[in-house]
Amino acid sequence: xxxxxxxxxxxxxxxxxxxxxxxxxxxxxxxxxxxxxxxxxxxxxxxxxxxxxxxxxxxxxxxxxxxxxxxxxxxxxxxxxxxxxxxxxxxxxxxxxxxxxxxxxxxxxxxxxxxxxxxxxxxxxxxxxxxxxxxxxxxxxxxxxxxxxxxxxxxxxxxxxxxxxxxxxxxxxxxxxxxxxxxxxxxxxxxxxxxxxxxxxxxxxxxxxxxxxxxxxxxxxxxxxxxxxxxxxxxxxxxxxxxxxxxxxxxxxxxxxxxxxxxxxxxxxxxxxxxxxxxxxxxxxxxxxxxxxxxxxxxxxxxxxxxxxxxxxxxxxxxxxxxxxxxxxxxxxxxxxxxxxxxx
Amino acid sequence: xxxxxxxxxxxxxxxxxxxxxxxxxxxxxxxxxxxxxxxxxxxxxxxxxxxxxxxxxxxxxxxxxxxxxxxxxxxxxxxxxxxxxxxxxxxxxxxxxxxxxxxxxxxxxxxxxxxxxxxxxxxxxxxxxxxxxxxxxxxxxxxxxxxxxxxxxxxxxxxxxxxxxxxxxxxxxxxxxxxxxxxxxxxxxxxxxxxxxxxxxxxxxxxxxxxxxxxxxxxxxxxxxxxxxxxxxxxxxxxxxxxxxxxxxxxxxxxxxxxxxxxxxxxxxxxxxxxxxxxxxxxxxxxxxxxxxxxxxxxxxxxxxxxxxxxxxxxxxxxxxxxxxxxxxxxxxxxxxxxxxxxxxxxxxxxxxxxxxxx
Ligand SMILES: [Zn+2]
Ligand SMILES: [Zn+2]
Numbered sequence: 001x002x003x004x005x006x007x008x009x010x011x012x013x014x015x016x017x018x019x020x021x022x023x024x025x026x027x028x029x030x031x032x033x034x035x036x037x038x039x040x041x042x043x044x045x046x047x048x049x050x051x052x053x054x055x056x057x058x059x060x061x062x063x064x065x066x067x068x069x070x071x072x073x074x075x076x077x078x079x080x081x082x083x084x085x086x087x088x089x090x091x092x093x094x095x096x097x098x099x100x101x102x103x104x105x106x107x108x109x110x111x112x113x114x115x116x117x118x119x120x121x122x123x124x125x126x127x128x129x130x131x132x133x134x135x136x137x138x139x140x141x142x143x144x145x146x147x148x149x150x151x152x153x154x155x156x157x158x159x160x161x162x163x164x165x166x167x168x169x170x171x172x173x174x175x176x177x178x179x180x181x182x183x184x185x186x187x188x189x190x191x192x193x194x195x196x197x198x199x200x201x202x203x204x205x206x207x208x209x210x211x212x213x214x215x216x217x218x219x220x221x222x223x224x225x226x227x228x229x230x231x232x233x234x235x236x237x238x239x240x241x242x243x244x245x246x247x248x249x250x251x252x253x254x255x256x257x258x259x260x261x262x263x264x265x266x267x268x269x270x271x272x273x274x275x276x277x278x279x280x281x282x283x284x285x286x287x288x289x290x291x292x293x294x295x296x297x298x299x300x301x302x303x304x305x306x307x308x309x310x311x312x313x314x315x316x317x318x319x320x321x322x323x324x325x326x327x328x329x330x331x332x333x334x335x336x337x338x339x340x341x342x343x344x
Numbered sequence: 345x346x347x348x349x350x351x352x353x354x355x356x357x358x359x360x361x362x363x364x365x366x367x368x369x370x371x372x373x374x375x376x377x378x379x380x381x382x383x384x385x386x387x388x389x390x391x392x393x394x395x396x397x398x399x400x401x402x403x404x405x406x407x408x409x410x411x412x413x414x415x416x417x418x419x420x421x422x423x424x425x426x427x428x429x430x431x432x433x434x435x436x437x438x439x440x441x442x443x444x445x446x447x448x449x450x451x452x453x454x455x456x457x458x459x460x461x462x463x464x465x466x467x468x469x470x471x472x473x474x475x476x477x478x479x480x481x482x483x484x485x486x487x488x489x490x491x492x493x494x495x496x497x498x499x500x501x502x503x504x505x506x507x508x509x510x511x512x513x514x515x516x517x518x519x520x521x522x523x524x525x526x527x528x529x530x531x532x533x534x535x536x537x538x539x540x541x542x543x544x545x546x547x548x549x550x551x552x553x554x555x556x557x558x559x560x561x562x563x564x565x566x567x568x569x570x571x572x573x574x575x576x577x578x579x580x581x582x583x584x585x586x587x588x589x590x591x592x593x594x595x596x597x598x599x600x601x602x603x604x605x606x607x608x609x610x611x612x613x614x615x616x617x618x619x620x621x622x623x624x625x626x627x628x629x630x631x632x633x634x635x636x637x638x639x640x641x642x643x644x645x646x647x648x649x650x651x652x653x654x655x656x657x658x659x660x661x662x663x664x665x666x667x668x669x670x671x672x673x674x675x676x677x678x679x680x681x682x683x684x685x686x687x688x689x690x691x692x693x694x695x696x697x698x699x700x701x702x703x
Contacts, residue, residue, distance in 0.1 A: 138412065284447065291443055300431035302443035307419050310450045314419070337431070 054089040058117060062128040065163065068117050085124035087117040124162040125274075129154070133162075134274075134319040137216050138208070141165075145174075145204065145220040151193040153202060155179055156186070169209035174202050199223050199271060203321075219321035221271035244282055246289045253290045254342060257283050257305075261335050264312065268328055276316035276324070280331075284309035297341050304334035371455025373448045375404050376462040382445050383407065386424050389552015394526055396551040398581050404459050415453035418446055425550075425663040429655040434670040437553055476520060477554030481596030483508060485572065490590045493528065493578050498585075500578045503540035505571050506595065515563035515605060518598040519547040520555040525591040528578040530662065534595060536566065540575040544608040545628045545689050548665040555598070558606065558625045560672050562693055565605040566597075577662075606691045616681040622692040623672035624653075630687025632659050639684055646678035653681075 041050050059082035061067040061075035073082055092114055093099045093107035105113050127133040131146035131154075142158040153174050157167045167188050168181035179188035192202065202220040247253050260283035267276050284306050291302045311327035373379060383391065383401040391401040401407045407414070417423035418441065426439040441449070452458070487504040494500075508514070523529040531550055537543035546564050547556045558564070566572070574595055580587075606625060609616075629639055639656040654667055674695065681690070 288444060288447060299443065303430050303441070303446060306443045306446050307421065310415075310447075310454075311419050314415070314454075 056087055056089050056117060058085050058087040059083070060085050060124065062126055065124075065161075083124075083126040085126065089115060089117050091115055126162070128158075128162070128164070129156060131156075132220050132222070132274075132319070133158075134218050135317045136206070136208070137318055138213055141208070143204075143206065143218065145202065145218070147192070147195075147200070147202070147220075147222050149194075151191060151195075153179070153190045153192045155188040155204065155206075157188075171207040173205045195222075201271075216318065216320070217322060218319045219271070219273070219324075220319065221273075246286060250290060250293050253286050253293070254338070257286045257290070257338070258335070260286065261331070264328065264331065268324060271321075273316045273319045273321075273324060277313040280309040280312040280316070283331075294342075297344070298338060301334045301337035301341055304330060304337065308334055370458050371452045373452040373455070374458040374460025375407070375452070376460035378448050378460075379407075379452050380404075382441070382449060386439065386441060386445070396527060396530060408457050411453040411457055415450050418449050422660075425660070427656045427658070427660060427663055428667065429657055432652045432655045433667070436559065436668045436670050437556065437665075438670075476522060476596055478518065478520075478598065481518075481520065482599040483510075483595075483597040485574075485595045485597065487574075487592055490592045491576060491578075493525075493580065493589045493591065495586050495588050497578075498580050502576045502578070503573060504576065505538050505573050507571050508566060508569070508597075510566070510568055510570075512568045514566045514568075514599050515601070516546065516566055516597050517561060517563045517600045518555040518557035519549065520596045521549040522594045522596060523551070523591075524593045525578065525589060526551070528580060528584065528589065529576060529591065529593055530579050531577040531665070532593070532595070533575045535573045535575075536564075536570060538571050538573055540573045543573060545666055546572070548628075550663075550665060555596075556666075556668070557598075558668055558691065559670060560623075560625070561600070562604075562606045562625055562672070562691070563600050564608070564691070572597075579662075604693060606693050608689055608691050611681070611683065611688045611690065612686055614683050614686045616683070616690075618675050618677060618679045618681070618692075621677045621695050621697050622675050623695055624669065624675050624690060624692055625672055626666055626668045626691040627654055628666040628689040628691075629656075629664055630685060630689075632661055632664060632685065634659055634661050636685065641684070641688075642682045643673075643675060644680045644682055646676055650682075 042048065043050055056070075059067075059069040059072055061078065061080055061082055064075055064077050067075055067077070067082065068087065069082060072084075074080065075082060091101045091104050093109075093111075094114060095109060095111075096107060099107065099113075101113060104115070107113055125133055125135070125142070127144050129144055129146050131144045133142060133144045135142050140160045142160070142162055144156040144158070146154045146156075148154070155167065155170075155172055155174075157165050157170055159165050164186070166185040168185040170181075170188060172179045172188055174190050174192060177190045177192060179190045181188050200222050202222070204218045204220065205215050206218065207215045247256055260279040263279035264276060264283070267273075267279065287298070287302050287305045287309075290298050308327055308331035312324065312331065315323040315327055380402065387397075387401050389395070390397040391399060393400045393402075399406055399410055401410070401414075414423075424439040424441070428435060428438075430440060485506040485508070487506065489504070491500075491502040491504070519534055521529070521532045529551065531548065533540070533548050534546045535543040536546060544564070546566075549556055572595070576591070576593065578591070580589075624643075627641060632639065636659055639654070639659055640652070641654040643651045643653055645651070653673070656664075672693065675692070
């Protein structure tokens with residue numbers, strides 16, 4: 001389940017304290033952390049005051065990550081459009097850095113605590129160079145591929161905070177052509193030539209420095225040359241999903257799962273890997289709701305569907321076509337089993 | 345819990361409209377409340393200090409470095425090790441996770457692995473200190489000669505023939521192994537007679553498993569003065585590399601004075617016809633390599649209908665065991681067993697109908 005903390009902002013009023021931006025809080029018991037509340041409360045188990053963790057959307061520049069604005073706009077340094085990321089807000093004491101708080105307060109020396117926002121790991125999955133960004137299987141590295149008008153394929157490497165890292169220790173091939181590090185290590189480069197047509201597919205095999213991990217495969221599908229271009233995306237109307245509710249009846253839930261199956265198929269056809277998680281995880285949540293209603297009937301196909309949905313999420317983020325298709329094969333099998341089980 | 349899940353789900357879709365950023369945030373499941381109980385139930389028999397698996401999952405600090413592997417092993421169905429396909433056949437000692445358990449583990453692993461803070465768990469017991477699961481067995485058989493896993497051995501299979509010293513025939517209802525080298529002992533196969541390769545396979549035992557018994561109190565006959573050939577499989581982890589280790593793990597056998605004996609039948613062809621009505625109790629696959637595709641066992645009834653009894657899509661020989669049906673399966677006379685691999689043993693017991701018809 002992703003981004004759910006963030007989503008409270010859509011339905012709940014911002015917390016009382018004024019942080020000068022649209023922030024939203026989640027209250028947790030310091031002891032019983034599964035007790036959560038969307039407003040200040042006492043823990044239902046131990047009656048302790050719950051503590052708040054504050055998150056906020058932050059508009060930042062793809063090239064200048066310290067830019068942290070509360071609204072859309074252009075980067076004051078380079079003029080690029082800002083993109084939305086998530087940051088955690090914290091109050092701190094300038095003279096006692098170990099004292100942190102999610103709520104405003106006074107420092108030991110009597111001065112008011114100051115507010116700052118700090119980046120979160122995986123708080124930013126925006127491409128920095130107009131290309132396509134994927135997360136590596138190790139859950140730490142991120143990489144971005146771009147294709148320019150001269151037919152140069154570039155690969156940029158990032159850490160878990162999407163901060164650029166030295167690309168030179170990485171060894172990679174694109175469509176079986178080796179990539180060479182740029183002199184400053186900013187990216188790896190291969191002249192692949194202009195594609196004869198779009199969408200154009202590039203398969204990257206990447207080895208990580210240290211070689212403790214297996215090579216990873218990433219499938220980049222460009223709908224036009226990047227730097228100026230666009231990422232393969234689902235058709236516009238496709239992402240504007242009907243409001244997601246779990247239907248009341250078993251038949252309604254089943255129909256909704258079939259609808260998600262169709263969406264997954266279409267997204268795979270378009271190569272819109274990063275969007276796969278939306279219908280996949282919805283299908284999974286629908287499936288779990290159906291298990292509650294018909295445990296004896298759908299319990300077995302549900303196991304496969306839940307696995308397949310998470311695999312689509314995992315491999316969708318990594319952009320590996322072979323794995324995505326294998327995961328979808330599993331998903332399709334579970335759909336078939338589900339149909340057979342419910343027909344009985 | 346439920347209301348929350350729905351609320352979250354409604355919200356999730358709104359993101360898609362806003363933009364398709366896919367950031368990670370903290371899971372609503374935490375280790376103490378949701379995850380550890382699953383580890384205890386499904387993984388703790390092996391993933392415990394001193395256990396056969398490379399790490400314990402029963403302490404937060406030990407489990408967390410493994411989250412990426414946990415996520416992938418659970419999603420690929422390689423852990424917990426259980427080869428039969430879900431939904432085909434219903435077996436005892438099944439090691440498999442429900443859809444909700446899979447979801448909790450993966451959501452937690454992806455969602456920043458919160459620890460939670462419900463009361464501290466009891467300290468995990470050391471596997472090797474555990475006693476017998478059903479009190480003292482009737483026979484406790486220990487190899488006379490210890491098994492040596494040498495400095496250069498990484499994996500080792502050792503056969504020991506244990507004599508029962510019983511002067512009359514006995515009926516065994518359950519088997520269990522009490523490991524000494526619990527960190528290395530991966531599997532034990534107990535056969536009747538003096539050879540670990542042929543002979544009736546009475547039971548297989550895997551770590552974390554208590555006793556192994558057939559359904560319905562059925563018993564396997566052990567003739568007077570017969571021996572048991574026990575095959576012990578070991579694998580070293582990196583911690584034990586280069587060490588010389590010795591083992592004398594004990595095999596426990598529980599007996600019953602009264603039971604109708606099970607007949608064990610060796611099958612060497614791709615089909616086996618039943619000429620009387622029987623109850624099918626267990627299936628033991630013959631030797632299988634890991635490049636042999638899938639294993640499939642079907643039963644064709646005289647009315648022409650076919651039932652799948654067992655399907656193993658991905659054969660991993662190290663985890664093959666004797667598959668014991670949760671309930672005895674009635675096989676009408678005239679049925680036929682169809683096997684993808686013509687090598688197996690089955691345990692059957694004539695039904696009242698079958699035995700009277702046969703006389
Ligand atoms: Zn800028
Ligand atoms: Zn990330």
